[in-house]
Amino acid sequence: MVIAIIAVIALLVIWGISVQNSLVKADETCNNALKQINVQQVSRFDAIQALVKLTREYAQYESETLQKVIEARGGIISKPNPSVGDIAHNESILTELSSKLIAVAERYPDLKANEQYSKTMDQITRYEENVRLARMTFNDTVTRYNNQVRMFPGSIVANLLGFAKKEYLAEDTTKTEYPAI
Numbered sequence: 711m712v713i714a715i716i717a718v719i720a721l722l723v724i725w726g727i728s729v730q731n732s733l734v735k736a737d738e739t740c741n742n743a744l745k746q747i748n749v750q751q752v753s754r755f756d757a758i759q760a761l762v763k764l765t766r767e768y769a770q771y772e773s774e775t776l777q778k779v780i781e782a783r784g785g786i787i788s789k790p791n792p793s794v795g796d797i798a799h800n801e802s803i804l805t806e807l808s809s810k811l812i813a814v815a816e817r818y819p820d821l822k823a824n825e826q827y828s829k830t831m832d833q834i835t836r837y838e839e840n841v842r843l844a845r846m847t848f849n850d851t852v853t854r855y856n857n858q859v860r861m862f863p864g865s866i867v868a869n870l871l872g873f874a875k876k877e878y879l880a881e882d883t884t885k886t887e888y889p890a891i
Contacts, residue, residue, distance in 0.1 A: 729858075729867040736855040740876055741791065743848035747879075748792040750844050751800040754837035758807050761830045794877045801841075808834070845879050852876045 792800075856875050859868040867873075 726867050729864050730871055733855075733858055733864070733868055733871070733873045736851070736858050737873065740848070740851045740855050743844065743851045744792055744794070744797065745790075747797050747841060747844040747848055748800070750837055750840040751797070751804060754804055754834060754841060755800075755807075757830055757833040757837055758804065761827070761834065762807075764826055764830060794879055797845075797879060849878050852878050 858864050859873050859875055
């Protein structure tokens with residue numbers, strides 16, 4: 711009887727360790743996915759800054775305005791462990807900058823015809839797509855993690871070890887169209 715009890719306890723401990731390892735792995739995957747979004751946003755911000763520099767050659771006033779927006783908003787947050795709020799803050803900055811750049815380009819046809827402008831705009835578009843895909847990946851990994859945290863019997867171990875449900879990256883409901891860069 712004692713051997714059976716010890717065997718059941720050993721199996722429960724092994725199962726608990728397995729669930730804990732699985733939760734840690736899922737948690738780290740979520741953290742990595744969020745960091746990937748931050749990396750893409752920083753790259754996109756760098757491309758936008760290059761475009762601001764190029765714009766300066768064509769329109770001193772508009773480029774000064776754009777530069778002031780960049781400085782006033784504090785730039786893009788690049789943290790080792792960004793939060794969902796940091797990512798949303800970065801996205802609002804990038805959207806505002808993109809909108810202003812589009813307005814400047816509309817006023818200067820020569821700027822739009824510039825080869826360097828076209829290449830930079832292509833880079834920005836590529837980074838926007840990368841951010842969109844990274845956001846989707848993050849939300850997918852959060853779904854898998856949240857399933858593990860909330861589904862029985864793993865939820866027992868998750869609650870005992872302090873694993874909490876993670877927040878999804880929400881869509882901006884005020885944004886009806888993405889900037890056509």
